Amino acid sequence: MKTVLSLSVNGTTRDDVIPDNMLLVDYLRENIGLTGTKVGCDGGECGACTVLINDRPRHSCLTLAVTCQGARIETVDGLSRDNRLSALQRGFDEKLGAQCGFCTPGMIMASEALLRANPKPDEAAIRNALAANICRCTGYVKIIEAVQFAAEIANEIADEALAS
């Protein structure tokens, strides 16, 4: 009941022997020590555990790690480059999109999936993409502003990266 799991996490290829019943979120947090991904409910209700699998958002609390064979996983821990925050991380920081911050990793990853598929989303598209992510603090207005801000500065950040 153990399997060798080969996959990529935040750009690093890994092989780990894991039990078949291990949830992806526990693999990420307990085995690899990537504690950015949060657990906010007992399964599927809150979105705090959202990660990207092959660029698409997914609840890591309802995903068995062994089903991610060969997949490309990304978590909030891997977003910054050379100590520079990603556009969304800057958006949530500068626009006060995080209060207690517990929902933020999931919000950022769900937004990251949105911006990759739709770099210039309108407000309805942002609200729709974040519909499975619950925040008990902000009232969502600041979160939407954070994503809008990130969409605006994304090009700027890409230019900076090219220049450096």
Next chain:
Amino acid sequence: MEFMPQMQMHQPTSVEDAVSLHGAAPDGRYLAGGSDLLVNIRRGIEQPDSLVYVNNIPEMRAITETSDQITIGGAVTLRELSGNSAVAEHFAAVAQAAGEVAGPSHREYGTVGGNLCLDTRCVFYNQSEWWRAANNYCLKYRGEICHVAPGGKKCFAAFSGDVAPALLLFDAEVEIAGPDGRRRMPLADLYRNDGMDHLTLRPGELLVAIHVAKLTTSISSAPIASAYAKSRIRGSIDFPLAGVAVAMAVAGGKITDLRIALTGVSPLPFLAKGMDDFIGREGDETCLEEIRDKIRTQAKAMKTTTTPPHYRRRVAGALAQKLAASIF
């Protein structure tokens, strides 16, 4: 982390392998997206010893269209189903219903097969282990009495999948593979009116695909108009308190075809009876109100959600009225 039982995972790439792996492990379950099953395992409602993962089976991952029908693989995701243009053209209610299931991240991996085979739901059942234990469990799992109808021996947990009623409008058929080979049956026959045992699947049977014939109206070759709507507590994510699918054709201001199917109000999704009575009627206010009333009396919701049953009955009628009016 909650209790996760020891489980062996199988990841077959063909239907035949899936069925034989399941056959060798009778206490196992098929796993698709896991957005229902893994929640139930984590809450201790399900305790399989093995899982047969069906999402790596190419035959179950495709939507194929021919001139007269569309075949939807059982492991097609809700996002793929709601975004498919052929499905949207011929079976608008199906695409709409798929797009209304849960939230956007769930639709990324939740499948149509899992949606059709969803466990029934009840406020006394979909709870953590300690919650259910504190309440002495209930008839559906481990307990002696039903908290919804304490006198009886029947479970009223509601089937709450959104896609089934939309597919029922079109007389969809399901293709099933099991230890004795493959068979096909009407989707309606997949269900029975028992919250504890609502699926007619035999042990080890797998829903491979759904076949839906393209329906045209009785007077033209245009696809029949259809729509789906649901009432839910939070517009962004929740299961239906009542879900209503309507297919209707109108010619010369009169109804020529009318079908209405319901979900969320009883242990099975079903086609409402008596809709042929409206054929030949004009879609005036009286007619729409009669449609509403006929649906309301058939939506026999019980106290399986925090929202009272009479609200769910009324809202089912109101949704049917609204959808019928929108197609006129």
